[in-house]
Amino acid sequence: MMDIAISAKHISKVFGQVRVLDDVAFELRRGEVLCLAGENGCGKSTLIKIINGVYTPEAGAEFQFGDDKVSGVTPHDARHRGIHVIWQDLALFPHLTVAENIVFDDYVASPLRPLSRKKAHDEARRIIGKIGADLDPDMLVEDLSIAKRQLVAICRVMRAEAKIIFMDEPTASLTAREVKALLDIARTLSAQGISIVFVSHRLSEVLDVCQRVTVLRNGKLVGTYPTEGMTQARLSELMTGRELTQEPRAAGKVGELLLELQGLSRTGEFEDVSLKLHRGEILGLAGLLGAGRTELAHVIFGMHAPSSGRMFKDGKPLALSSNRDAVAAGIAYVSEDRLNLGLVQNQSINMNTAATVLPELEAPRFFLSPKRIRQLTADWIARLQTKVSNAELPVSSLSGGNQQRVVLAKWLATKPDVLILDCPTVGVDVGAKQGIFTIIRDLADQGMSIILISDEAGELWYNSDRILLLRDGRLVEEARPSDIKEEELEGMINA
Amino acid sequence: MPNIRLGTEGVLALLILALCILLGFTTDTFLSLQNLFDLLNNQSVNIIFAVGLVVVLIAGGIDISFAVAASVVQYVVLTLLMPIGGGNWFFGIALAMACGAVLGLFNAFLIHQFRIVSIIATIGTFNLYFGLLMYFTGGVSIYDIPDWLYDAVPLVALPAERGTATLYLPVAVMIVMSLLTWFILARTGFGRAVYGYGSSPEAALRSGVRAWQIQAFAYGWLGLCAGVAGLMQAHIVQEAVPNALNGQELPILASVVLGGATLGGGRGTVIGAILGVLLLAVVQNGLNLMGVTPYAFQMIVGFIILVAITASNLGKILPGKARAREV
Numbered sequence: 103m104m105d106i107a108i109s110a111k112h113i114s115k116v117f118g119q120v121r122v123l124d125d126v127a128f129e130l131r132r133g134e135v136l137c138l139a140g141e142n143g144c145g146k147s148t149l150i151k152i153i154n155g156v157y158t159p160e161a162g163a164e165f166q167f168g169d170d171k172v173s174g175v176t177p178h179d180a181r182h183r184g185i186h187v188i189w190q191d192l193a194l195f196p197h198l199t200v201a202e203n204i205v206f207d208d209y210v211a212s213p214l215r216p217l218s219r220k221k222a223h224d225e226a227r228r229i230i231g232k233i234g235a236d237l238d239p240d241m242l243v244e245d246l247s248i249a250k251r252q253l254v255a256i257c258r259v260m261r262a263e264a265k266i267i268f269m270d271e272p273t274a275s276l277t278a279r280e281v282k283a284l285l286d287i288a289r290t291l292s293a294q295g296i297s298i299v300f301v302s303h304r305l306s307e308v309l310d311v312c313q314r315v316t317v318l319r320n321g322k323l324v325g326t327y328p329t330e331g332m333t334q335a336r337l338s339e340l341m342t343g344r345e346l347t348q349e350p351r352a353a354g355k356v357g358e359l360l361l362e363l364q365g366l367s368r369t370g371e372f373e374d375v376s377l378k379l380h381r382g383e384i385l386g387l388a389g390l391l392g393a394g395r396t397e398l399a400h401v402i403f404g405m406h407a408p409s410s411g412r413m414f415k416d417g418k419p420l421a422l423s424s425n426r427d428a429v430a431a432g433i434a435y436v437s438e439d440r441l442n443l444g445l446v447q448n449q450s451i452n453m454n455t456a457a458t459v460l461p462e463l464e465a466p467r468f469f470l471s472p473k474r475i476r477q478l479t480a481d482w483i484a485r486l487q488t489k490v491s492n493a494e495l496p497v498s499s500l501s502g503g504n505q506q507r508v509v510l511a512k513w514l515a516t517k518p519d520v521l522i523l524d525c526p527t528v529g530v531d532v533g534a535k536q537g538i539f540t541i542i543r544d545l546a547d548q549g550m551s552i553i554l555i556s557d558e559a560g561e562l563w564y565n566s567d568r569i570l571l572l573r574d575g576r577l578v579e580e581a582r583p584s585d586i587k588e589e590e591l592e593g594m595i596n597a
Numbered sequence: 598m599p600n601i602r603l604g605t606e607g608v609l610a611l612l613i614l615a616l617c618i619l620l621g622f623t624t625d626t627f628l629s630l631q632n633l634f635d636l637l638n639n640q641s642v643n644i645i646f647a648v649g650l651v652v653v654l655i656a657g658g659i660d661i662s663f664a665v666a667a668s669v670v671q672y673v674v675l676t677l678l679m680p681i682g683g684g685n686w687f688f689g690i691a692l693a694m695a696c697g698a699v700l701g702l703f704n705a706f707l708i709h710q711f712r713i714v715s716i717i718a719t720i721g722t723f724n725l726y727f728g729l730l731m732y733f734t735g736g737v738s739i740y741d742i743p744d745w746l747y748d749a750v751p752l753v754a755l756p757a758e759r760g761t762a763t764l765y766l767p768v769a770v771m772i773v774m775s776l777l778t779w780f781i782l783a784r785t786g787f788g789r790a791v792y793g794y795g796s797s798p799e800a801a802l803r804s805g806v807r808a809w810q811i812q813a814f815a816y817g818w819l820g821l822c823a824g825v826a827g828l829m830q831a832h833i834v835q836e837a838v839p840n841a842l843n844g845q846e847l848p849i850l851a852s853v854v855l856g857g858a859t860l861g862g863g864r865g866t867v868i869g870a871i872l873g874v875l876l877l878a879v880v881q882n883g884l885n886l887m888g889v890t891p892y893a894f895q896m897i898v899g900f901i902i903l904v905a906i907t908a909s910n911l912g913k914i915l916p917g918k919a920r921a922r923e924v
Contacts, residue, residue: 193800195793197863206793209786210805 105132107266107297108185109166113159115148122148123159126323128316130266133295135288137308137329138268140318141341141531143501146301149318150268154180154187184265188272192255196244200237201226204257229257234290249280256287267291268299273307277391278596285311309334319343334560342533350564350583351543357381359417360551361433361520363402366411371397372575375411379520379553384546386566387555388595394575395555396438399522402553403435404428415520429458434518436509438525438555440502444509447498451490454497454508455479459515482511486541503534510541521545522553527561539565559592571595605857609872616879624886630755630762632882640878641767642830644871646849647856648778649822651870654853655782656815657795657862658708658715662723663819664845666700667827669726671837674828675739683743690770693824700726701820705812723846730839739837746832767829774822779867781818791815795862851902852877877901 108130115123123145130136140146151157153165155175165172167183194203201219204226226239235253243251252272259267273281288298288311302308309315309329317324317340324340361379366372372394379385389395400406402413404422413420415431422428425435437443445454456463456475463478465471479493488507490500497508506526513521523542527535542565546552556562562569563583571579571594579594586594620627646663653660673696678684684692700722707718750766782788787810794801794811802808831837856873858865880901881894889897 191799193797193803195796195800195863197796198789198792202789202793206789206804209789209793211786213787213790214785 105168106130106166107132107134107168108153110153111164112162113149113152114162115145115152115157115159122321123152124321126318126321128153128323129326130297130299132297133292134314135292135298135300135312137312137315138299138301138318139315139337139341141533143531144318144341145321146318147270150187150270150299150301154185154268181262184263185268186259186262186264186266187268188252188255188259188270190270190272192251194243194251194254194258196242198243199239200230200241200243200246200254200257201239203243203254204229204239204261206258207262225261226257229261232294233257233260233287235287247280249276249284252276252284253287256291260291264296266297266299268301270301272300273302278307279390281307309337317341342531351384351567356383356567357549360415361402361420362414364412364414366398366401366408366413368397368401368406369409372572375572375577377570377577379551381519381551382546382549383568384542384552384554384566386562386569387553387572388559388562388569388591389572390595391557393572395572396524397575398572399435399524399553399555402428402520403433403522405435429516429518432517432519433522434458434513434516434520435522436513436524436526438528440505440509440528445497445505445512448496451483451493451495451497451500451508452476452479455482455493455511455515458512478515479511482515486511487537501531501534502529503531503537506530506534506538507541510538514545518550520551520553522555524555525557526554527556527558535561559595560588563588563591606866606869606872609856609869609876613872613876613879616876616883620879620883620886624883627883627886630757631759632886634762634764636875636878636882637768638763638765638833640874641771642826642833643845643849643852643874643878644771645767645774645822645826645829646845647853647870647874648775648867649819649826650849650853651856651858651865651867652778652782652791653715653815653819654858654860655795655862655865656791656811657798658812658815659850659860660701660704660715660719660816660819661846661850662704662719662726663701663823664842664849665723665727665730666697666820667823667830668837668839668842669700669730670696670824670827671831672730672734672739672839675742675831675837678743679741683745686745689743689746689828690825693828694821695824697820697822697824697827698817699820701816701818701823702813704820705809705816708816709809709812727840727843734839736839738839742831742836746828747835749832765833767833770825770829774825775867775871778818778822782867787814792863795864797863848877848898849874851898855902855905 106129108128110128113123113126113128114121126145126149128149138146138149148157152159153175155177158174163173165175195206198206201222205222223239230237230239233253233256235257237250237253237257243254246254256267272284276284285307291298300308300312309332312329314326315329315332315337316326317337319341357380359378360381363375363377366375375398377385387395387398397406401408404425404427407423413422420431422431428435441447446457452475456478459478460470463471463474465474476493482488483490483493486507488504488511490504497505500508526538526542530538539561542552542554554562554566566583569581569583569591570577571581581591581594617628626632646667650660650663670693674689674692677692678689704715704719704722707713707722708715751763752766752769753764754761782791790801790806791811791814793804794806794808798808801811827842830842834841852873853865853870854860854873855876856865856869856871858869877898880897884894884897885891
């Protein structure tokens, strides 16, 4: 039996009328790597905040830290016991050096003591060595990749003598190789007796390093399971509470050739890409982050000019000098960055839906017709079954899955016949993902051609008719889901 | 890229050096000891303002009320001291610092307590301070100033081509204020916390940095520097004119930005701020000596600022791939 690092029992929390957490128990062992899984809004963050003393739980909660039994925690208490959270935003100082970031707590603790740069540097070196990371203490944090910034954040909490580290969605924006490096560090820390809790949506890689997984659903504890023998499908089921009927798309009726690329290149991004897209086809574009997937999409959408190669649509040469030309040619592109590029967050659902087709909504000329905008939005809300209480509300009031439907509506309103989807399920719950894919499959069945870019091999495997693999800017392989297994595809991507 | 290694300060220093050499060849007076000393004497006030302002910019704020605050300090100090016999240097500087700090703290109070964006808050206090000053003085200058303030205090006098070249007290005060500011920013934990707060307020708050302390220090310190600068300005011109400093805030802001500070916070150094002021001063001085009409100054200064800012941003725009893409 391993030592208990944290044991919390009977944790409940009520916000207003809503019971966010209902009698949840949480146990973390010393030196363990645990995964805390659950859909958005299941109460994961609330639980972390209660354990860290940010929120006070309802009466009846019991906490045990090591051998200490207490009935409540304050933030100071939690820090004192070595409990630290690395939130997704990392909370680093981009204009300071790595070393200064790592020793920043000293600046706050002793604001008057003149400090030596050398000491800060040496101290940073020591911590970096301890976690076995590859970091230059003198680099500015703003010049580091997200993955390295994450390591800096880990160094910071290690400096503060962390014994228990919660990491909120640490793998969300990392490439497979970076995730591996992060997980290696997690193993190193765990070997030093430090307990780590990963909070994650993306489960495949985390399952690999975690010993156990605790699943929450709608504020209730579903259970804690050993990861040994746990599959992603089973875990999704536990998280959503329903069996997801994921079946590969029936290979079938693909129409005539619609879009063709011949030897398309863009210097420094991708090279000699030739592909054919047919009517009603879902073409998966696989590859690691940085393999050139998004860059290729940008060229097909006219945002960047190719340095060589040709594009044809309906057999005619396609020359795009801007994405406006692309829209006119019936091409639409849904960006992976829904938050910043896909939607104007503080504008209404109506305005966001209408953004791509404003000229068509003018009545008679120059003056936008609010009525037509509302009609258009209502129409798309109905067609995509978006859950919207009032389309005048800012789009930021919607959940990730529903926001993604608004983005889709906005682009479908341009009546494209080629739809490029760049990671359409980033930040979307397991349950809501299924809804998005149902929409995508229906669109293809109605004859739309779709290029689907995704980080998740499973998504591509289940939803594509054909998958092309990009590696370092080149198309290296083509596969049909009917011919290979999901695991084989995963292996090909990470090879 | 050599630019990155040199940093903004290095590039500015090189630029100033190049200009000095150029002016040394094209004019026969620029490299004279007298001219260089005059340059320092004349710029000491601007530099004191600039080292105060850089603190506010590093903390992620902006202040445009400091120059009129300095005028207010001149009037308050003189009005308080004249009836009690004029006081002395020690008393005068202490009073100017205190008075300036209070005006700066008022900005900090508005910005922190009422969450007013700093540019709006200080546009407000700029008008308020200037309005109060004009209202109560009726626009009348003070010519009757204490002897200690009236008499020039030479520090270094060296024989030069025509008579002597002299450095006066304001230069020493400027050096002291610069060193103090540099020490606080670069050598204390609190100073690094100011950078941290400017770089990411949220991260700083989560690390236990108290926002009000940072704001109070930044605006208070600028106010204090402005008070000192105001007193020095009155000392140099031997009078207090209510609108003498009005309009100085933007060129000084431009110099500090030229010196590497940004309106986004987290960036900037004392050295950079000083070099920024000096660059513009050397340009102006050189143009003057070359006989260029003063009406062209502002145009040329504006041009330099735009070129400098564009050039420093080009480094970020051009080699997009080469930068920060290591895995």
